[in-house]
Amino acid sequence: DTGVSQDPRHKITKRGQNVTFRCDPISEHNRLYWYRQTLGQGPEFLTYFQNEAQLEKSRLLSDRFSAERPKGSFSTLEIQRTEQGDSAMYLCASSLAGTSGNQETQYFGPGTRLLVL
Amino acid sequence: RKEVEQDPGPFNVPEGATVAFNCTYSNSASQSFFWYRQDCRKEPKLLMSVYSSGNEDGRFTAQLNRASQYISLLIRDSKLSDSATYLCVVTQHSSASKIIFGSGTRLSIRP
Numbered sequence: 690d691t692g693v694s695q696d697p698r699h700k701i702t703k704r705g706q707n708v709t710f711r712c713d714p715i716s717e718h719n720r721l722y723w724y725r726q727t728l729g730q731g732p733e734f735l736t737y738f739q740n741e742a743q744l745e746k747s748r749l750l751s752d753r754f755s756a757e758r759p760k761g762s763f764s765t766l767e768i769q770r771t772e773q774g775d776s777a778m779y780l781c782a783s784s785l786a787g788t789s790g791n792q793e794t795q796y797f798g799p800g801t802r803l804l805v806l
Numbered sequence: 807r808k809e810v811e812q813d814p815g816p817f818n819v820p821e822g823a824t825v826a827f828n829c830t831y832s833n834s835a836s837q838s839f840f841w842y843r844q845d846c847r848k849e850p851k852l853l854m855s856v857y858s859s860g861n862e863d864g865r866f867t868a869q870l871n872r873a874s875q876y877i878s879l880l881i882r883d884s885k886l887s888d889s890a891t892y893l894c895v896v897t898q899h900s901s902a903s904k905i906i907f908g909s910g911t912r913l914s915i916r917p
Contacts (some may be wrong), residue, residue: 720902722902722905729814729910730908731810731893731895731909732893733907734905745901745902747883747903780850793838794852794855795905797849799849800849
């Protein structure tokens with residue numbers, strides 16, 4: 690399967706613990722996005738990388754959240770000192786930036802479902 | 807007011823029916839528009855892009871009305887497998903943070 694993969698698929702943690710999620714994008718894709726989705730809502734943008742550079746971060750992304758994409762391939766999203774409100778599905782998407790200036794198609798991974806107790 | 811609004815549904819229609827959803831957006835600077843489909847506890851998958859002239863893909867037709875700032879999705883001859891949540895997406899090319907998903911419209915097709 691050459692699609693976007695995420696690991697782990699599920700994570701249960703206690704409040705105050707740190708968690709780290711991994712995303713492996715489609716290999717030739719240079720853009721990588723992280724989203725958060727809660728029940729009954731659409732995905733909310735968190736942050737975005739073009740190659741290894743983190744170009745944008747949402748105001749939703751508190752200082753407890755950090756993301757990296759060190760070699761421009763896989764990415765990690767870390768949440769420190771988790772809170773119950775962090776419980777959500779964390780989705781990763783990747784895309785290939787084109788030259789036409791149009792918004793390219795994003796391909797989503799299966800997500801990591803986080804439950805903070 | 808949300809930047810992208812959708813009727814949450816659920817729409818419950820019989821197999822073979824035609825169903826239509828609208829999605830309104832508030833930012834007139836929006837440039838690209840998409841419909842995604844999301845099955846329960848799965849990731850969103852692109853259904854179709856929405857072009858200014860309208861576009862059709864099999865039983866699915868998407869329309870864009872820039873003047874009234876809405877996009878629509880029409881599903882003809884609905885199948886049981888069309889049951890899902892349909893998310894509209896509105897973007898501005900200048901900023902990834904301007905990729906805005908609606909909350910989705912739930913569709914349930916009954917036999």
